[in-house]
Amino acid sequence: MQIIEDPKVYDAIIVGSGAGGGMATKVLADAGLNVAVVEAGPFYDPAAPKQQTQMKWPWESPRRGASTTRPFGDFDAAYGGWEIEGEPYTRVEGTEFDWFRSHMLGGRTNHWGRISLRFGPLDFKHKDVDGYGDNWPIGYEDIKPYYDQVDKLIGVFGTNEGLPNDPDGFFLPPPKPRLHELFFIRGARKSGIPVYPARMSMLTKRINQERGVCFYCGQCSRACSVYADFSAGTCLIFPAQKSRGQVDLFVNCVVREVTTDDNGKATGVSYINKEDRKEYKLKGKVVVLGASACSSARILLNSKSPQHPNGLGNSSDLVGKYLHDSTGADRMAFVPDLMNRKVSYNEDGVGGMHVYSPWWGDNSKLDFPRGYHIEQWGGMGMPSYGFGFNVVDFNKFFGTKVGGYGDVLRSDVKKYYGALVGVSGRGESIARKDNYCEIDPNTVDQWGIPVLRFHYKWSDLERNQARHMHNTFEEILTNMGGELLGEKPGADRDYGLHAPGRIIHEVGTTRMGDDPKTSVTNRFQQLHDADNVFVVDAGPFVSQADKNCTWTILALSWRASDYIVNQLKQQNI
CATH class of the missing domain: 3.30.410 (Cholesterol Oxidase; domain 2)
Structure with missing residues (x-):
C-alpha cells in the first residue's frame, strides 16, 4: 500500500491529546517548538453548539440519557468506551480486564472524575515500607515543583x-x-x-480570563462549556495553539507505529486517517507518546524494525509488563x-x-x-x-x-x-510482571493494526x-x-472487587528506572533504546497509589517536556 509522506519535519510529534499529551503540547509549544498532535478521535470543544451536552434535560435524549450509545450515558463526554466497534482487544482464558478508550481531542480528561490528588513521599518508595514491588527512581522532591505548577496553571480546590x-x-x-x-x-x-x-480540578474562583467559574450544575462528566473544569483540550491544547510555537492537529488519525532509521532513532510516526483510510507518515525530531498506558505500549510493540526486532524500546522485554489498575x-x-x-x-x-x-x-x-x-x-x-x-x-x-x-x-x-x-x-494494587498486555498475533483492528491481548489476575x-x-x-x-x-x-x-480496568487508572506498561535491563524508560520518561522517544502518559509509573493518577501524569509530563526542551537546546537529541 502506498504511504503518503508529509515533507514537513516537526520539532516534536505528540501522540494522544489527554493529560500527558495535552501537557506536553502546552509546554513544548510555549517553548516555541513546532508540534504535531496526532489524535485517534475527532476534534472536540464542549463549548461548540453542536458538541455541547451540558445543561440539557434527560428527555432531550431519545434514551432519556441511558448508556446504550455512550458508556456513562448519552450526555457523557466520552467518545469510545470499553468496547469500540472495529477496534477489539482480546484476553487470555482466566483474564477479566476491561480496557477503556476515549478517542477524542482531550481524551479521557473530558469526562473523568477530576479527583486531583498528589502522590505522597511514601508512594514513590513503598518497597522500603512493605517490601512489595519496586521503588521509583525519583522521589516526591523531584516532582513537587511540577505539582505546584500544575495546581497554579489548572486550578484545584x-x-x-x-x-x-x-x-x-x-x-x-x-x-x-x-x-x-x-x-x-x-x-x-x-x-x-x-x-x-475533596481535592478536585474545578474552578471555584476565576484564575484567568479564558476560563469561567463553576456554577454548580453538577454535570462535569459532560465537559464544561465555560471551561471551569479541567479538560486537556480546553485547558492545555487550546492555549497552546495561541502560544509562540506552532500546533498542528491531526484528528481522527490512528497511529500504527513509530518509524525509525538505520541507527534505531525515531524519525516520526505512521498513521491511518479514519476518513480516507489511507496511511500517512509524519516526520519529527522527537516523538512523544501520550496515547494512554496500554495504547502507547501497543504502538511500541508494533514498531518493529531490524534495529528493534522485539518492538521499539523493548530490549528488556518489559513493554506491556507490570500493568495494574486501581x-x-x-x-x-x-x-x-x-x-x-x-x-x-x-x-x-x-x-x-x-x-x-x-x-x-x-x-x-x-x-x-x-x-x-x-x-x-x-x-x-x-x-x-x-x-x-x-x-x-x-x-x-x-x-x-x-x-x-x-x-x-x-x-x-x-x-x-x-x-x-x-x-x-x-x-492501590501491587504491580506484577505477570499482569501485562501483549500483541495478539491473530487479531487486527479495522485499520489492519495488530491489537492487544491482556493477561491479568487479582x-x-x-x-x-x-x-x-x-x-x-x-x-x-x-x-x-x-x-x-x-x-x-x-x-x-x-x-x-471491580474487574481490573474498570476504574480506568491503568498504569505501568513502560515503567521507568535507572537500569535498562529492568525498565523501559529512564527517570525523564525517555526510552533507554531510543533517546528521542518519550512516554508521558501513565505507562512509566512504577506503582500506582491510593490516589487517582491524573495529577501525577500532568506533573511528570511537564517535567519530561522541560527535559525535552533542554536536550533539544543542547542538541543531545
Whole structure:
C-alpha cells in the first residue's frame, strides 16, 4: 500500500491529546517548538453548539440519557468506551480486564472524575515500607515543583491539612458539604475515619480570563462549556495553539507505529486517517507518546524494525509488563432520615464529591500492604435514566410499594429521592510482571493494526483490601442510620472487587528506572533504546497509589517536556 509522506519535519510529534499529551503540547509549544498532535478521535470543544451536552434535560435524549450509545450515558463526554466497534482487544482464558478508550481531542480528561490528588513521599518508595514491588527512581522532591505548577496553571480546590502522605498544594476554596455528605462525615467520624474537603480540578474562583467559574450544575462528566473544569483540550491544547510555537492537529488519525532509521532513532510516526483510510507518515525530531498506558505500549510493540526486532524500546522485554489498575468496590444504603426532602433548591454542587477520606489505616497491622481512599455519592442531582434506585429492588429490600402512574408515582418517587447514599473505595494494587498486555498475533483492528491481548489476575492482597473496604462501608453506612442495600460480597465474588480496568487508572506498561535491563524508560520518561522517544502518559509509573493518577501524569509530563526542551537546546537529541 502506498504511504503518503508529509515533507514537513516537526520539532516534536505528540501522540494522544489527554493529560500527558495535552501537557506536553502546552509546554513544548510555549517553548516555541513546532508540534504535531496526532489524535485517534475527532476534534472536540464542549463549548461548540453542536458538541455541547451540558445543561440539557434527560428527555432531550431519545434514551432519556441511558448508556446504550455512550458508556456513562448519552450526555457523557466520552467518545469510545470499553468496547469500540472495529477496534477489539482480546484476553487470555482466566483474564477479566476491561480496557477503556476515549478517542477524542482531550481524551479521557473530558469526562473523568477530576479527583486531583498528589502522590505522597511514601508512594514513590513503598518497597522500603512493605517490601512489595519496586521503588521509583525519583522521589516526591523531584516532582513537587511540577505539582505546584500544575495546581497554579489548572486550578484545584481543597484545603491544606498537613497530612504526611497526602501533600498540601495551592488550593482554591472548596465547596461546602451537601446534606448527604454531612451524614457521611458524621458516620465516618464515629468510626475514627477522617474526612476532609475533596481535592478536585474545578474552578471555584476565576484564575484567568479564558476560563469561567463553576456554577454548580453538577454535570462535569459532560465537559464544561465555560471551561471551569479541567479538560486537556480546553485547558492545555487550546492555549497552546495561541502560544509562540506552532500546533498542528491531526484528528481522527490512528497511529500504527513509530518509524525509525538505520541507527534505531525515531524519525516520526505512521498513521491511518479514519476518513480516507489511507496511511500517512509524519516526520519529527522527537516523538512523544501520550496515547494512554496500554495504547502507547501497543504502538511500541508494533514498531518493529531490524534495529528493534522485539518492538521499539523493548530490549528488556518489559513493554506491556507490570500493568495494574486501581482497586475498586462500592456499597449503597437507604437512609430514612433523608426521606421527604424539599426539592425547591439546587443541591447539585460540583460534578462529584465535596468531601473524601484519604487512607487512614496502618497497613503493618492489616493483611494487605497498600491503602485506599473513600469517595461518597448521593444527593439530589438532576435525575436521568436509572437515576438512583430500581423500583423492583427497592420493594425487594424494604417491602415498600412504589409504583402506579401519574401523581401517585411522582409522590412516591419524591419521598425516596435523595435518600440513597453510596460509598466507593479506590485503592492501590501491587504491580506484577505477570499482569501485562501483549500483541495478539491473530487479531487486527479495522485499520489492519495488530491489537492487544491482556493477561491479568487479582491477588489475595487486593481481595483482602476489598474485604476491608466492605467492612468499613457497612460500618459507616450503619453509623449514618442507613439500611444497607444488597448483600456484602464474599470470597466467591472477590469481595466485590471491580474487574481490573474498570476504574480506568491503568498504569505501568513502560515503567521507568535507572537500569535498562529492568525498565523501559529512564527517570525523564525517555526510552533507554531510543533517546528521542518519550512516554508521558501513565505507562512509566512504577506503582500506582491510593490516589487517582491524573495529577501525577500532568506533573511528570511537564517535567519530561522541560527535559525535552533542554536536550533539544543542547542538541543531545
